[in-house]
């Protein structure tokens with residue numbers, strides 16, 4: 120096996136994604152989209168609370184659910200009005216359950232929200248969402264210049280995490296594209312952050328991975344259930360800038376397995392995409408939307 124293939128399948132195993140062989144795949148882009156729409160309806164009906172604007176009262180996970188809705192709207196324009204309603208409701212209601220703000224003590228939580236609002240801005244062009252992401256960015260900069268470079272994970276600064284540092288790079292690179300003339304040099308932040316992550320952080324191992332979920336095998340916890348959706352979302356982005364047929368196959372295979380092996384009759388979907396279904400909740404359901412949208416986007 121070529122090293123690249125090896126690391127891809129290792130990454131898949133580490134995250135509990137399906138590595139099953141391609142069986143009788145008949146799904147088309149529109150099949151994946153209609154599955155994603157159903158999964159989204161189930162997510163919203165079963166877990167969205169319009170009084171606090173959150174899914175299952177979960178905080179950073181809800182930012183990821185918001186992003187999943189935006190990603191679906193990006194490939195299915197009929198879904199834009201529905202997605203926009205959820206953006207607006209969450210925008211109005213969510214801060215109240217967090218002391219009136221989207222900021223807290225964790226830079227990764229904040230950055231998930233920044234990415235969510237950037238995705239919502241891309242769909243709606245509502246400048247309030249972009250401004251919100253910009254003010255979250257201001258808070259994120261407070262965590263910079265941790266003892267060995269990069270950004271602290273939390274305001275206590277007791278730890279330098281990989282996820283918050285990768286998120287910070289994603290936020291500044293996204294703002295550089297969308298808000299180039301607002302007086303902040305996001306591009307330089309992005310270049311410095313990428314330089315630190317790649318050359319100085321020590322966060323990548325010799326196989327260029329950071330991906331291991333040490334708990335696996337075993338049932339994924341809520342973070343693992345959420346982050347596998349983030350992983351396929353990221354892989355779709357990689358595919359859009361550096362296409363590779365293996366990524367397409369991998370994404371379709373996982374979506375097919377979700378459809379065939381991990382779905383309840385009522386449309387709830389669990390965290391183990393290879394099946395069987397268990398423990399469906401908003402984390403598994405919103406991740407699965409990422410998976411179905413990813414498969415649709417590359418098909």
Ligand SMILES: *[C@@H]1O[C@H](CO)[C@@H](O)[C@H](O)[C@H]1NC(C)=O
Nearest residue numbers: 282285286289346349350353
């Ligand atoms: C995916 O990208 C985000 C930034 O958008 C990053 O923080 C995260 O670590 C990446 N995660 C995976 C599992 O690829």
Ligand SMILES: *[C@@H]1O[C@H](CO)[C@@H](O)[C@H](O)[C@H]1NC(C)=O
Nearest residue numbers: 339340341344390398400403
């Ligand atoms: C959601 O499911 C995950 C497993 O997928 C489980 O670890 C977590 O406790 C559940 N969370 C809630 C809030 O039900």
Ligand SMILES: *[C@@H]1O[C@H](CO)[C@@H](O)[C@H](O)[C@H]1NC(C)=O
Nearest residue numbers: 157158160161164384385386
């Ligand atoms: C999702 O699809 C299932 C059939 O697979 C159906 O029973 C369910 O009513 C649908 N849910 C929604 C909210 O559309």
